[in-house]
Amino acid sequence: MSKITINQQVVETDHGSTILEASRRAGIHIPTLCHLEGHPAIGACRVCLVEVEGAKALVPSCATPVSEGMKIQTASRRVREARRTVVELLLSEHEGDCQYCDRAEECELRQLAFDLGIREARFAGATNPIVIDASTPALVRDSGKCIKCRRCVTVCNEIQAVGALFPQRRGFATVIGPAFAGSLDSVACVQCGQCAAVCPVGAITESSQVRAVWDAIDDPKKHVVVQTAPAIRAALGECFDYPPGTLVTGKMVSALRQLGFDAVFDTNFAADLTIMEEGTELLERLRSVLDPRAVGGDGSAARDGKSARAALDPKPGSNGGSAHGAARAVALPQFTSCCPGWIKFAEYFHPELLPNLSTCKSPQQMFGAVAKTYYAANAGVRPEDVVVVSVMPCTAKKFEAGRPEMRASGVRDVDYVLTTRELGSMLKAAGIDFAQLPDGTMDSPLGISTGAADIFANTGGVMEAALRTVYEIVTGSPLPTKDLHVRPIEGLTGVKEAAIPIAATTPEWAFLKGVELKVAVAHGLANAAKLIDLMRQGKASYHFVEVMSCPGGCIGGGGQPRFTTDEVRLARIRAIYQEDEGKPMRKSHENPDIDRIYRDFLGKPLGERSHELLHTRYERRARV
Numbered sequence: 001m002s003k004i005t006i007n008q009q010v011v012e013t014d015h016g017s018t019i020l021e022a023s024r025r026a027g028i029h030i031p032t033l034c035h036l037e038g039h040p041a042i043g044a045c046r047v048c049l050v051e052v053e054g055a056k057a058l059v060p061s062c063a064t065p066v067s068e069g070m071k072i073q074t075a076s077r078r079v080r081e082a083r084r085t086v087v088e089l090l091l092s093e094h095e096g097d098c099q100y101c102d103r104a105e106e107c108e109l110r111q112l113a114f115d116l117g118i119r120e121a122r123f124a125g126a127t128n129p130i131v132i133d134a135s136t137p138a139l140v141r142d143s144g145k146c147i148k149c150r151r152c153v154t155v156c157n158e159i160q161a162v163g164a165l166f167p168q169r170r171g172f173a174t175v176i177g178p179a180f181a182g183s184l185d186s187v188a189c190v191q192c193g194q195c196a197a198v199c200p201v202g203a204i205t206e207s208s209q210v211r212a213v214w215d216a217i218d219d220p221k222k223h224v225v226v227q228t229a230p231a232i233r234a235a236l237g238e239c240f241d242y243p244p245g246t247l248v249t250g251k252m253v254s255a256l257r258q259l260g261f262d263a264v265f266d267t268n269f270a271a272d273l274t275i276m277e278e279g280t281e282l283l284e285r286l287r288s289v290l291d292p293r294a295v296g297g298d299g300s301a302a303r304d305g306k307s308a309r310a311a312l313d314p315k316p317g318s319n320g321g322s323a324h325g326a327a328r329a330v331a332l333p334q335f336t337s338c339c340p341g342w343i344k345f346a347e348y349f350h351p352e353l354l355p356n357l358s359t360c361k362s363p364q365q366m367f368g369a370v371a372k373t374y375y376a377a378n379a380g381v382r383p384e385d386v387v388v389v390s391v392m393p394c395t396a397k398k399f400e401a402g403r404p405e406m407r408a409s410g411v412r413d414v415d416y417v418l419t420t421r422e423l424g425s426m427l428k429a430a431g432i433d434f435a436q437l438p439d440g441t442m443d444s445p446l447g448i449s450t451g452a453a454d455i456f457a458n459t460g461g462v463m464e465a466a467l468r469t470v471y472e473i474v475t476g477s478p479l480p481t482k483d484l485h486v487r488p489i490e491g492l493t494g495v496k497e498a499a500i501p502i503a504a505t506t507p508e509w510a511f512l513k514g515v516e517l518k519v520a521v522a523h524g525l526a527n528a529a530k531l532i533d534l535m536r537q538g539k540a541s542y543h544f545v546e547v548m549s550c551p552g553g554c555i556g557g558g559g560q561p562r563f564t565t566d567e568v569r570l571a572r573i574r575a576i577y578q579e580d581e582g583k584p585m586r587k588s589h590e591n592p593d594i595d596r597i598y599r600d601f602l603g604k605p606l607g608e609r610s611h612e613l614l615h616t617r618y619e620r621r622a623r624v
Helices: 019-025 077-093 108-115 151-159 194-198 210-218 230-234 236-240 249-259 267-290 307-312 340-349 351-356 363-379 396-401 420-429 451-457 461-475 507-512 525-536 566-581 592-602 608-614
Strands: 002-006 009-013 049-052 071-073 139-142 166-168 175-177 204-206 223-228 263-266 386-392 416-419 495-501 516-523 544-548
Touching: 002 019, 009 019, 049 077, 077 108, 151 166, 151 194, 151 525, 194 204, 210 223, 210 386, 210 416, 210 420, 223 249, 223 267, 223 363, 230 249, 230 267, 230 420, 230 451, 230 566, 236 420, 249 263, 249 420, 263 267, 267 363, 267 451, 267 461, 267 507, 267 592, 267 608, 340 351, 340 396, 340 525, 363 386, 363 396, 363 592, 363 608, 386 396, 386 420, 396 416, 416 420, 451 461, 451 566, 461 507, 461 516, 461 544, 495 525, 516 525, 525 544, 592 608
Parallel strands: 002 071, 223 263, 223 386, 386 416, 516 544
Antiparallel strands: 002 009, 049 071, 139 204, 166 175, 495 516
């Protein structure tokens, strides 16, 4: 520990921590526009300058480690004037359009300028040409608003290992963007939106579909239904100044009804449906490899997980895996397919894994396919007149909804996708007093769900939900863990793993008796890449792997209210587990409406109609 003095306050802090970290722990605010929690400082913005006794110049607090006896001033006249000058220079190059900007009151630069008392432009001069990049369905870049803070570069390269954004050129001419000043659709961008989530200004935002949704609601010929992802209920309240992690499920339902949607449904229903399909698929893959009675199965490889490494090696002549259905069912480990950012990452960077991806569509797309077939028929509405709107924590869902293969009903499964932030803006535009709303309930039949569906929002949640059902199908008993939770795969550790002994009791599942089901969870695509490398090197082996693009899972999605720190992520995660634990049904196979849709419409998991509507295929994508 080191004793230092900050603004005449004696502070004891960890030796080696930075001045910024020590100040925040002591409750002393130092502004910054480039720093990201948990990542090495780059000192790009120079807003966090402080005065250290004995130093010749002001130092960046984010990059300066403390030392014993250090005396620091965070708000001296010299510091205040330096910060003010830095922000004024940033403003001189920033084409703000504050009255129209998507960031509006959330703009960190605007708030900092106000806090520093800046009321007029002191510097005027040349600015770089403005480029608007709207080339992708998910994101819009506005170079005129970029302040070169490099947060997007950090998140894209270090957290996501995608590398779509880089600083180019030098000095005043510096540009942050894809290589060779290209557009986002010209590079391997997975459209996860983490860049938009960390951008302090409005330089990267989601591509808004709010106007299109309003037009659909106002069209009397359209039957407009909305589905809400599990993560929304633990984050939407932040748009209305509720603390992070406040559950607002009932108020959200009432608000959506007031907006004018014809029916309010829950993506959680489709999450339960996903577990039935994906869990059955996992069991069939295990059967294909483990059961001596299965064609080609001898039970010797997957029993100890060794087949996992073999499956990661593309076979000679393989196209990277564009096959569908039974041809893909022998590949282990099985990877989850709920996250469109992860799917696109695999298509770009790991096409050898495409046979390992579950063929299941995401819950969003399953819901759309069911809404335009099963629901439309029961409601007496033509599929082409049903408009499906999704509210998602994710910007990549906008890309996913537009994939050409997502048209199982003959029309597009999902028409429009709103982020949590976009829904918040719609509610404000409609003048809805969110705090005063009563608690509403979802419509039936696509609104009933279990606690297993809720935890899809959290990293590790899809895996735990699948284990709850798969274990009980095989053994006839509930998962033998406290409160049905699998603790080793919870929390914010980047890569997590667990091993579940399977005590099969019936002849049908005898081939699983004595098997220890090995599972792993990764969140943040850089962590997924590390996990894949470990498996390829033979240092780890699994039967089932969950990957989520965003840190913390969907609760930390690129479309969630800003700014998302680990503290915020943990608050949202706790809320989601609270929602799960409060449900009378906590396993997907217990959902009576899931039983009904199979009995009346789908037939059975992995059946012919299920494959037609609920499953899909993926493709190798070329990287520039």
